[in-house]
Amino acid sequence: MKNLLALNWKMNKTPSEARSWAAELTERFEEGDAELAVMAPFVTIPTLAANLPAGVGLGAQDVSAHESGAYTGETSAAMLADLGVRYVVVGHSERREYHAESDATVAAKAKLAQANGVTPIVCVGEKLDVREKGEHVAYTLEQLAGSLDGVGADVVVAYEPVWAIGTGKTATADDAEELAAAIRTALEQRYGKRAADIRVLYGGSVKPDNIASICAKPNVNGALVGGASLKAADVLGMNDALKSS
Incomplete structure:
Protein backbone atom coordinates (compact mmCIF):
# COMPACT_ATOMS: atom_id res chain seq x y z
CA MET A 1 0.00 0.00 0.00
CA LYS A 2 1.08 3.62 -0.49
CA ASN A 3 2.60 5.46 2.43
CA LEU A 4 0.39 8.26 3.74
CA LEU A 5 1.83 11.62 4.76
CA ALA A 6 -0.84 13.25 6.91
CA LEU A 7 0.29 16.87 7.17
CA ASN A 8 -0.98 18.26 10.47
CA TRP A 9 -0.84 22.05 10.44
CA LYS A 10 -2.31 22.32 13.95
CA MET A 11 -3.40 25.94 14.70
CA ASN A 12 -1.34 27.52 11.96
CA LYS A 13 -2.02 29.31 8.65
CA THR A 14 -4.78 31.71 7.71
CA PRO A 15 -6.77 31.05 4.51
CA SER A 16 -4.52 33.45 2.56
CA GLU A 17 -1.39 31.71 3.92
CA ALA A 18 -2.90 28.36 3.00
CA ARG A 19 -3.47 29.60 -0.56
CA SER A 20 0.19 30.64 -0.86
CA TRP A 21 1.38 27.29 0.56
CA ALA A 22 -0.78 25.39 -1.93
CA ALA A 23 0.54 27.50 -4.81
CA GLU A 24 4.15 26.79 -3.81
CA LEU A 25 3.43 23.08 -3.50
CA THR A 26 1.70 22.98 -6.88
CA GLU A 27 4.74 24.42 -8.67
CA ARG A 28 6.88 21.35 -7.94
CA PHE A 29 4.59 18.57 -6.74
CA GLU A 30 4.60 15.26 -8.57
CA GLU A 31 2.64 12.25 -7.41
CA GLY A 32 4.96 9.51 -6.25
CA ASP A 33 5.12 6.65 -3.82
CA ALA A 34 3.25 8.45 -1.04
CA GLU A 35 -0.26 9.82 -0.66
CA LEU A 36 -0.37 13.34 0.76
CA ALA A 37 -3.26 14.85 2.70
CA VAL A 38 -3.38 18.15 4.58
CA MET A 39 -4.94 18.10 8.07
CA ALA A 40 -5.99 21.73 8.05
CA PRO A 41 -7.78 24.10 10.43
CA PHE A 42 -11.48 24.19 9.62
CA VAL A 43 -11.38 27.73 8.21
CA THR A 44 -8.75 26.85 5.59
CA ILE A 45 -10.42 23.72 4.22
CA PRO A 46 -12.51 25.49 1.52
CA THR A 47 -9.43 27.42 0.36
CA LEU A 48 -7.39 24.24 0.10
CA ALA A 49 -10.20 22.43 -1.69
CA ALA A 50 -9.94 25.01 -4.46
CA ASN A 51 -6.15 25.28 -4.60
CA LEU A 52 -4.45 21.97 -3.78
CA PRO A 53 -2.76 20.15 -6.65
CA ALA A 54 -4.41 17.02 -7.96
CA GLY A 55 -3.39 14.02 -5.89
CA VAL A 56 -3.22 15.86 -2.55
CA GLY A 57 -6.19 15.19 -0.29
CA LEU A 58 -8.10 17.16 2.31
CA GLY A 59 -8.13 16.38 5.99
CA ALA A 60 -9.35 17.94 9.23
CA GLN A 61 -7.85 17.99 12.72
CA ASP A 62 -10.95 17.11 14.72
CA VAL A 63 -14.64 16.34 14.45
CA SER A 64 -17.60 16.45 16.82
CA ALA A 65 -18.74 13.36 18.69
CA HIS A 66 -22.32 14.52 17.95
CA GLU A 67 -24.21 14.22 14.66
CA SER A 68 -25.78 17.70 14.82
CA GLY A 69 -27.70 19.99 17.14
CA ALA A 70 -27.10 22.57 19.85
CA TYR A 71 -23.33 22.15 20.17
CA THR A 72 -21.93 25.64 19.70
CA GLY A 73 -18.47 25.67 18.18
CA GLU A 74 -18.57 22.04 17.02
CA THR A 75 -18.08 20.78 13.46
CA SER A 76 -19.92 17.64 12.39
CA ALA A 77 -18.67 14.77 10.26
CA ALA A 78 -21.41 15.54 7.73
CA MET A 79 -20.06 19.08 7.36
CA LEU A 80 -16.56 17.77 6.72
CA ALA A 81 -17.80 15.25 4.18
CA ASP A 82 -19.71 17.97 2.33
CA LEU A 83 -16.44 19.90 1.94
CA GLY A 84 -14.70 16.89 0.39
CA VAL A 85 -12.67 15.98 3.47
CA ARG A 86 -11.26 12.45 3.24
CA TYR A 87 -9.44 12.10 6.57
CA VAL A 88 -9.89 13.46 10.08
CA VAL A 89 -7.49 13.21 13.02
CA VAL A 90 -9.11 12.00 16.24
CA GLY A 91 -7.51 11.49 19.63
CA HIS A 92 -4.38 13.53 18.99
CA SER A 93 -2.34 13.76 22.18
CA GLU A 94 -2.99 17.52 22.34
CA ARG A 95 -6.75 16.91 22.27
CA ARG A 96 -6.42 14.22 24.92
CA GLU A 97 -4.29 16.41 27.20
CA TYR A 98 -5.73 19.91 26.71
CA HIS A 99 -9.38 18.93 26.15
CA ALA A 100 -9.53 15.85 28.38
CA GLU A 101 -10.69 13.59 25.56
CA SER A 102 -11.15 9.99 26.66
CA ASP A 103 -10.77 6.85 24.59
CA ALA A 104 -14.58 6.62 24.51
CA THR A 105 -14.82 10.13 23.06
CA VAL A 106 -12.21 9.28 20.43
CA ALA A 107 -14.14 6.13 19.45
CA ALA A 108 -17.40 8.10 19.20
CA LYS A 109 -15.77 10.61 16.88
CA ALA A 110 -14.20 7.88 14.76
CA LYS A 111 -17.53 6.08 14.34
CA LEU A 112 -19.34 9.24 13.22
CA ALA A 113 -16.55 10.03 10.77
CA GLN A 114 -16.86 6.55 9.24
CA ALA A 115 -20.65 6.84 9.08
CA ASN A 116 -20.18 9.90 6.88
CA GLY A 117 -17.52 8.44 4.61
CA VAL A 118 -14.56 10.15 6.28
CA THR A 119 -11.61 7.99 7.35
CA PRO A 120 -10.51 8.63 10.94
CA ILE A 121 -6.82 8.77 11.80
CA VAL A 122 -6.85 7.47 15.37
CA CYS A 123 -3.86 8.65 17.41
CA VAL A 124 -2.31 6.71 20.29
CA GLY A 125 0.98 6.96 22.15
CA GLU A 126 2.74 7.27 25.47
CA LYS A 127 4.36 10.01 27.52
CA LEU A 128 8.00 9.84 28.59
CA ASP A 129 7.34 8.51 32.10
CA VAL A 130 5.42 5.54 30.67
CA ARG A 131 8.26 4.70 28.28
CA GLU A 132 10.87 5.00 31.02
CA LYS A 133 8.95 2.41 33.05
CA GLY A 134 8.99 0.06 30.05
CA GLU A 135 5.20 0.13 29.86
CA HIS A 136 4.89 1.88 26.50
CA VAL A 137 3.65 -1.11 24.50
CA ALA A 138 0.97 -2.17 26.99
CA TYR A 139 -0.14 1.43 27.52
CA THR A 140 -0.46 2.17 23.83
CA LEU A 141 -2.34 -1.05 23.07
CA GLU A 142 -4.79 -0.38 25.89
CA GLN A 143 -5.37 3.11 24.53
CA LEU A 144 -5.84 1.67 21.05
CA ALA A 145 -8.42 -0.86 22.22
CA GLY A 146 -10.53 1.82 23.89
CA SER A 147 -10.22 4.21 20.97
CA LEU A 148 -11.33 1.57 18.45
CA ASP A 149 -14.28 0.25 20.44
CA GLY A 150 -17.08 -0.19 17.90
CA VAL A 151 -14.97 1.37 15.12
CA GLY A 152 -14.83 -0.35 11.72
CA ALA A 153 -11.73 -1.36 9.78
CA ASP A 154 -11.79 1.72 7.50
CA VAL A 155 -9.33 3.49 9.75
CA VAL A 156 -5.75 4.73 9.95
CA VAL A 157 -3.79 4.44 13.20
CA ALA A 158 -1.07 6.95 14.09
CA TYR A 159 1.46 6.08 16.78
CA GLU A 160 2.76 9.30 18.29
CA PRO A 161 5.15 9.04 21.22
CA VAL A 162 4.13 12.17 23.09
CA TRP A 163 7.68 12.80 24.26
CA ARG A 199 -2.08 1.95 7.51
CA VAL A 200 -0.07 2.52 10.68
CA LEU A 201 1.66 5.91 10.76
CA TYR A 202 4.45 7.25 12.93
CA GLY A 203 4.20 10.80 14.25
CA GLY A 204 6.85 12.76 16.13
CA SER A 205 9.41 15.22 14.70
CA VAL A 206 9.33 13.66 11.23
CA LYS A 207 11.52 15.50 8.69
CA PRO A 208 12.88 15.06 5.15
CA ASP A 209 16.10 13.55 6.50
CA ASN A 210 14.47 10.79 8.58
CA ILE A 211 11.22 9.98 6.78
CA ALA A 212 12.70 7.35 4.45
CA SER A 213 14.35 5.30 7.21
CA ILE A 214 11.19 5.33 9.30
CA CYS A 215 8.87 4.38 6.43
CA ALA A 216 11.26 1.62 5.32
CA LYS A 217 10.19 -0.42 8.34
CA PRO A 218 7.74 -3.19 7.42
CA ASN A 219 4.89 -2.11 9.70
CA VAL A 220 5.16 1.66 9.20
CA ASN A 221 3.00 2.99 6.37
CA GLY A 222 3.64 6.71 6.51
CA ALA A 223 3.74 9.56 8.97
CA LEU A 224 1.66 12.11 10.81
CA VAL A 225 3.80 15.19 10.19
CA GLY A 226 3.67 18.28 12.39
CA GLY A 227 6.20 21.11 12.14
CA ALA A 228 7.70 19.95 8.84
CA SER A 229 4.27 20.21 7.21
CA LEU A 230 4.22 24.01 7.47
CA LYS A 231 6.82 24.61 4.76
CA ALA A 232 5.99 23.41 1.27
CA ALA A 233 9.71 22.86 0.65
CA ASP A 234 9.88 20.37 3.54
CA VAL A 235 6.78 18.55 2.29
CA LEU A 236 8.30 18.29 -1.17
CA GLY A 237 11.52 17.03 0.41
CA MET A 238 9.67 14.27 2.24
CA ASN A 239 7.74 13.35 -0.88
CA ASP A 240 10.98 13.17 -2.85
CA ALA A 241 12.70 11.12 -0.13
CA LEU A 242 9.98 8.51 -0.31
CA LYS A 243 10.19 8.43 -4.11
CA SER A 244 13.87 7.57 -4.02
CA SER A 245 13.80 5.19 -1.05
Missing part, protein backbone atom coordinates in the same frame (compact mmCIF):
# COMPACT_ATOMS: atom_id res chain seq x y z
CA ALA A 164 8.80 13.20 20.63
CA ILE A 165 6.15 15.71 19.48
CA GLY A 166 7.49 19.21 18.91
CA THR A 167 10.50 18.52 21.13
CA GLY A 168 13.06 17.82 18.45
CA LYS A 169 13.45 14.35 19.93
CA THR A 170 12.66 11.54 17.54
CA ALA A 171 12.02 7.91 18.26
CA THR A 172 14.38 5.78 16.23
CA ALA A 173 13.10 3.83 13.26
CA ASP A 174 13.36 0.72 15.43
CA ASP A 175 11.29 2.39 18.18
CA ALA A 176 8.62 3.23 15.61
CA GLU A 177 8.66 -0.31 14.25
CA GLU A 178 8.36 -1.86 17.73
CA LEU A 179 5.05 -0.10 18.36
CA ALA A 180 3.85 -0.34 14.77
CA ALA A 181 4.34 -4.12 14.85
CA ALA A 182 2.48 -4.39 18.16
CA ILE A 183 -0.33 -2.24 16.79
CA ARG A 184 -0.46 -4.36 13.63
CA THR A 185 -0.87 -7.52 15.71
CA ALA A 186 -3.66 -5.90 17.73
CA LEU A 187 -5.39 -4.81 14.52
CA GLU A 188 -5.18 -8.35 13.15
CA GLN A 189 -6.77 -9.68 16.32
CA ARG A 190 -9.58 -7.12 16.03
CA TYR A 191 -10.22 -7.03 12.27
CA GLY A 192 -8.75 -10.25 10.91
CA LYS A 193 -7.66 -10.15 7.27
CA ARG A 194 -8.94 -6.58 6.88
CA ALA A 195 -6.07 -5.40 9.07
CA ALA A 196 -3.66 -5.91 6.16
CA ASP A 197 -5.15 -2.81 4.50
CA ILE A 198 -4.91 -0.56 7.57
